[in-house]
Amino acid sequence: MQDPVPASASSFETYISSIEAKLARGEHEEVARYSKALIPNGRFRIFLKKLPTGPMKPSIEGFLGGLGIWEAETNGLVAFEPVPTARDAHIVLEFKDDLTYQGAPVAGHARWLLTQNGLSVRIQIRTKAPNGKPLSSGCIQQSVAHELGHVLGLDDGNDGVMSPVDIRNPRLKPSVAEVERVIRIRDRIRAITTEAIISR
Numbered sequence: 001m002q003d004p005v006p007a008s009a010s011s012f013e014t015y016i017s018s019i020e021a022k023l024a025r026g027e028h029e030e031v032a033r034y035s036k037a038l039i040p041n042g043r044f045r046i047f048l049k050k051l052p053t054g055p056m057k058p059s060i061e062g063f064l065g066g067l068g069i070w071e072a073e074t075n076g077l078v079a080f081e082p083v084p085t086a087r088d089a090h091i092v093l094e095f096k097d098d099l100t101y102q103g104a105p106v107a108g109h110a111r112w113l114l115t116q117n118g119l120s121v122r123i124q125i126r127t128k129a130p131n132g133k134p135l136s137s138g139c140i141q142q143s144v145a146h147e148l149g150h151v152l153g154l155d156d157g158n159d160g161v162m163s164p165v166d167i168r169n170p171r172l173k174p175s176v177a178e179v180e181r182v183i184r185i186r187d188r189i190r191a192i193t194t195e196a197i198i199s200r
């Protein structure tokens with residue numbers, strides 16, 4: 001199962017480009033606020049909005065696994081910290097038995113908003129296969145890690161967690177290339193932040 005690429009992936013590049021354009025125009029304070037919002041000290045606060053119906057264990061395991069694998073694979077460079085309310089969360093994640101986008105079944109979906117007050121992402125994750133069978137914790141783990149990969153700036157790919165979810169063979173962790181790309185994107189944003197601060 002795929003997820004709808006343009007809704008999440010292209011918007012990240014759009015945000016970085018618009019921040020770079022602001023930097024070129026000398027809007028340094030605004031640039032610093034936006035770029036800090038894109039990588040909030042390496043710790044993203046995530047709120048689990050709605051528990052799925054039916055067997056909850058795979059969803060909870062998949063949720064925690066999807067968060068944890070990014071922290072483990074980046075040696076703690078990025079971390080997703082579950083929080084008890086949506087109020088201060090950067091990311092709100094919701095489980096749905098069934099999930100479609102423009103009429104087609106999808107495994108997950110992320111919707112973005114970046115303002116100078118911070119990052120706001122809404123993620124939806126499917127818990128049942130199109131035939132109604134509950135998805136395994138491994139499938140849900142890949143879906144969660146995949147949508148969080150978009151939050152970290154990754155596009156869809158063909159290896160690691162950014163590949164489409166194969167129900168029989170889910171990818172449980174990001175590839176080396178995916179981890180390297182996340183680190184490169186963070187370095188780029190950090191460089192923008194630094195330039196904005198020293199140019200002030």
Ligand SMILES: [Zn+2]
Nearest residue numbers: 003004005156
């Ligand atoms: Zn995707």
